Amino acid sequence: MNSNEPNLQSAMDWLTRMVDGCLKVYFGHSEKFEVPALSFYDNEGWLADLLERQKPNYQEFTLLMLALAAHLQPNLLNKLIAGYLPEGGDFPEFGGVKGANHRGLLPTGETAQFILAGDDLGKRLEVQRILGSDHWFAQQKMLWLEPVPEGEPVMSGRLVLDAEVVECLTVGAVSKPRFSMDFPAEYIETQMDWNDLVLHPNTSRQIREIEQWIKHNDTLLFEWGMKKKIKPGYRALFYGPPGTGKTLTATLLGKQTGKDVFRIDLSRVVSKYIGETEKNLSRLFDKAENKNWILFFDEADALFGKRTEIRDAHDKYANQEVAYLLQRIESYNGLVILASNQRGNIDEAFVRRFQAIVHFPIPGPEERAEIWRKTFPAQIRIHKDLDWDKVASRYELSGANILNITHYCALQCLAGDVLMIDLNRLETAIQRELIKEGKVF
Template sequence: MPTDSTNIHVLTVWLQGIITARLKIRFNQADAINIAPPPLHGDDSRITAFIATHNPSFEELSLFALSLTPHILPNFFGKIIAEFLPDGGDFPEFGGVRGVNHRGFLPTGETAQFVIGGDDLEKRLDVQRLLGAEHWFSKEHILWLEPVPEGEPVMSGRLTLNPEVVEQLTLGTASKPRFSMDFPAEYIETGMEWSDLVLPSTTLQQIREIENWITHNDTLLRDWGMKKRVKPGYRALFYGPPGTGKTLTATLLGKQTGKEVFRIDLSRIISKYIGETEKNLSRLFDKADSKNWILFFDEADALFGKRTDIRDAHDKYANQETAYLLQRIESHNGLVILASNRRGNLDEAFSRRFQSIIHFPMPKPEERHALWLNTLPERMMTDAEIDWRSIASRYELSGASILNIVHYCAIESLANPAHPFDNKRLEKAIMREFIKEGKVV
C-alpha cells in the first residue's frame, strides 16, 4: 500500500520540522513554531485511518510521531541534534535514553515535553497529562511511559509505542503474541465443530448463554444503557474431570464468535518470589485489555483454592495473589473462563464472582457411544463384531481418553494393515489408556 509509506514519510518530515523549530527557539534562531498539520494522502492509508479514528490534537499527534519514528528511522533524532551541536556535547533538556540493542536515540517523556512545550510550564504539564492513565493513549494501550527507578522523574521514562500498533501501521497486520514471561499465555484453536462436542443438554444450554452474551453484550451496555449498572466483562467457571471438553468448549466459543482464545496455565506462572505472580498477570491483562480475546485460565485450582489462614508471610502473599487476580478478572471487559477439575477445590467466596458455573461431567454410556462413533475415522476398517454400545457401557472414559484410544488404534491399523481391528485389539488399547491414566483395571 504505497500511501502508507508515503504518509509515514510525511509524518516524519512534519515531526522533523517541529523539532527543528523548537531547537531554533532554544538556540535563539527563531521565536515560534508555526507548522500546519501534516498533509496526509489516501483514505485507505492505515495512518490516515488511525488519525481519523482518534482525531488527535497537534500535541497528541506530535507525541505519537515521536514514539513511532525510532521504529522507522533509527538515527532520526541524532541527525537533527547534530545539526545544532556539530561538535557533540550533552543536551539534557532534550531528554532521551540509549537502548540495550538499539544504538540510536530513544525519546522519553522529557523529550516530548521539550519538543511540544519548550519552556512553557503549562504545556509541559499538558504533555504529562497526555501520558497519564486517564488519556486514551493509556486506556487503549497505544502509548505509555516506561517505568523508571524509584526516585527518578517519571517523565524520564522512555516513550513506548505498543509493538502491535507499530506492526499494524507499518505492515498492515499484527502477529499473535507468543508465550513468554511477558505474555504467559498461548493461542489455541481447533478444527473441530460444535457437532464434535458431546455434552449433556443442560451444559450445552449454559454454553449457549455465554455465546448470547458475546453476541449481544455491546448492545446491552450501549444501546440499552446498562453500562453504568453492570460490569463490562463476563466470568464463567467450567468444572469437571479432565478430558470432558472444557478447553474444547472455550476454543469453539472463540471459533463461533470470531474471537481469539488464549490459554493461561496458572500453575506455570505462579512464582515463588513475592510479587512476581502479580507482575506476570499484570502484563497479561494489560495486553488483553484492549483486545477482543477470550482468556481461558486452566488449572485454576493453583491460585483459586480455598484461602488459607495467615500463619506466615507465604500465606499472606498467596492470599494477596488471589485477591489481585480476582480484581483484574472483575475489571476485565472481556470473557474470562476459569477451569477446574472439581468445584469443591475453589473457595465458595469466589462463586459470587461468576455469572456462570458450568459442570462438565463424565459422559454417560449414550454420550460415550456418540463419542466413539464421532471419533472413529471413516476410512478405518473395524470388525463388524465390535459392539460399540457395549464398549460404551462397560468402560467409563472421557472424550479425551476416547480420542487417545482411537488415535492409537488408527496408527496401529495403518502400521499393520494385514491384521483386522477387532475386539481384542480395541480392549488392549482401552487397557493401555487406563494404565496410562493410573486407573485400576
Template structure:
C-alpha cells in the same frame, strides 16, 4: 489532515510513514530553531498523508487522535523507523557537536541513539510554556486513553526522579502493524504466560450434556450481544463489563475445547494460561507474570482461559507466615484484574470443591462438565473414527459405551492408537479385540482398575 501525492518508488504504506516522519522532523527542528534564535516564532504545518488505506491512516481513523496525541505516537515510533532520527536533527542544529538538555531523551548503553522521553514531548509540543507543558503531562498520564489502551505510556522511573524523564513506550503490536501491516501472535514466555489455542473441530464434534451445552450457548449470547446491551440499550452504568465463568469437571470432558470453540465461532482469539505454571514461589513474581498478560489483552477482546485454577484459587488457610500473606495478595491481585477485564474470562478446574466458595461467588456462570453418560459416549464413539477405517461387525458401539466409562478425550486417545495400528499393518480394519486392547491401555494410563 490533507492528502498529497507520494513518490512512486515508495509504497503507499512507506510513503505515509515517511510523510509523518518529515512532519515530526519539521516540528522538532522548528522549535529548536526558536530555542537557538534562528527564528522568532514557529508555525507548525498541517499533517499531510497520501493513502487512506495504509496502517498508519487506519490507526488514525480508528483512534481519532488529536494532532498533539498523534505527535506523541510519532515521537515514540520514530526510533523504530529511523534509529538516528533525533540525533540527526540535533546535529543539524549543533553541527559542531553538543547536547540540548531541554530536549530530554536517553541513551542506553547498547544503543547510542537518542530515545525520546516525556521531557522530549514537553519540549517539542510546549516549548517554554508552563501551561502547555502541564497539558502534555496530562496527555501522558495513566488516565489518558493512550495509556489506558496500552498504545503509548511513560516508562516508570525510580523514586525521586522527574516523572517526565521516563521513556515514551509504544505498543510493540502497533509498531508491527504500522510498519508491516500485520501483527503476529505473542509468543509464550514468563513476560507473556499464555499460549493461543485453536481447533479444526466444530460444535457438532463436541458432545456434552444438554444442560452444559445450554449454558455454553448463554455465554455465546453474551459475547455476541453484550455491546448492544451496554451501549445501545444504555445498561453500561448498571452492569459490569466483562464476563467470568467457571468450568469444572473431570479431565477430558471438553472444558478446553469448549473455550476454543467459543472463540472460533465468535471471532475471538483464545489464550490459555496454566496457573500451575504461572504461580511463582518468589514473592511478587506471580503478579508481574500476570500483569503483562492483562495489559496486553485489554481492549483486544481476547478470551482468557485459566486452566488449573485451583493452583491459585484453592481453599485459603489461616495466615501463619509471610508466604501465606503474599499468597493472599496474589489472589487479591488476580481477582482485581479478572473483575476489571472487559472480555470473557474462563477459569477451569477438575474439582469445584477445591476452590474457595468466596471466589466462586464472583462468577456469572458456573458450568459443570460431567463424565459423559452412556448415550453421549456412544455418540462420541460413532463420530470418532475416520471413514477410511472399516468397523468390524462384532463392535456394538452401544455396548462399548455402556461397558467402558471414558471421557471424550480418553475415547479420542483410543481412536488415535487404533488408527495408527491399522495404518501400520495396512489392514484398515478395526475389530473388537484391537479396540478393547486399546481401551485397556487407556484405562491403565488413567490409573483405573481393569
C-alpha cells in the same frame, strides 16, 4: 505495501521539518518557526483510522510521531542535532536518553517540551498535562512516560509508545503474543467444530448460554443501558474429570465467535516470591485488556482452591494473591473460564462470582457410543461383531480416552495394512488404555 506507509512517510517528513525548525530558532538561524502543513493520503490504514477516531491536535500528533520515529528512522534526532553541533557536545535542553541496545537518541518528555514549547512555561506545562494520566493517551494505554528514579524530573522519562500501536502502524496488524515469562499464556486453536464434540445435554445448554452472552453483550450494556448496573465481562467455571472436553469447549467457543483463546499456565504465574504473582497477573491482564480475548485458566485450583486460615505470613500473602486475581477477573471485560477437575476444590466464596458453573461429567453410554462412531476415521471399516452401543455400555471412558484408543487402533491398522477393526482388536486397545490409566481391566 503497508497501507500506512505513504502517510507514515509524510508524517516522518513533517516531523523532520518540525524538529529542524525548532533547532533553527534555538541556534539563532531563524527568528521564528511556524508549524508546517501536513497532508495525508486518503486510505484505510490504521493511522488514518486513528486520526479519524481520535482527531489529535498537532501537539498530540507530534508526540505520537516523535515516539514512533526511533522505530522507523533510528538516527533522525541524532542527524538533525549533528547539523547544528557538528563537533558534538552536551545539549541538555533537548532532553533524550540512550537505550540499552538502541544506538540513537530516544526522545523524552523534555524532548517533546523543547519541540512543542521551547522556553514558554505555559506551553511546557500543557505538554506535561498531555502526558499525564487523565489524557486519552494514558487511558487507552497508547503513549506514556517511562517512570524515572525518585527525585528526578518526571519529564526526563522516555516517551514510550505501546508495542501494539507500533505494530499497527508499521506492519498493519498486531501479532498474537508469544508464550513467555512476561506473557504466561498460550494461544490455543482447533480444526474441530461443534459436530465433533459430544457433550451431555445439560452441558450443551449451558454452553449455548455463554454463546448468547458473547453475541448480545454489547447490545445489553450499551444499547439497553445495563452498563451502569452490571459488571463487565463474563465468568464461568468448567468442572469435571480430565478428558471430558473442558479445554476443547473453550477453544470452540472462541472459534465459533471469532475470538482468540489463551490458556494461562498458572505454574508460570504463581511465584514463591512475595508480590511476583500479582506482577505476573498484572502483565497478563494489561495485555488482554480490551482485546475481547477468552482467557482459560486450566487447573485453576492452584489459585482458587479453598483459602486457608492465616497462620503465618505465607498464608497472608497467598490470600492477597487470590484477592488480587479476583479483582482483575471481575474487572476484565471479556470471557474468563476457570477449569477444575472437581467443583469441591474451588472455594465457595469464589463460586458466587461466576455467572455460569458448567459440569462436564464422564459421558454416559449414549454419549460414549456417539463419540466412538464419530472418532474412528472413515478409512477404517468396522467389523460386524463390533456393536458401539455394547462397547459404550461396558467401558466407562472419557472422550480423551476414546480418542487415544482410536489413535492407537488407526496406527495398528496402518502398520498391519489391514484397515478393519474388530471387537478383539478394540478390546486389546481398550485394555492398553486402562492399564496406562492405572485402572484394573
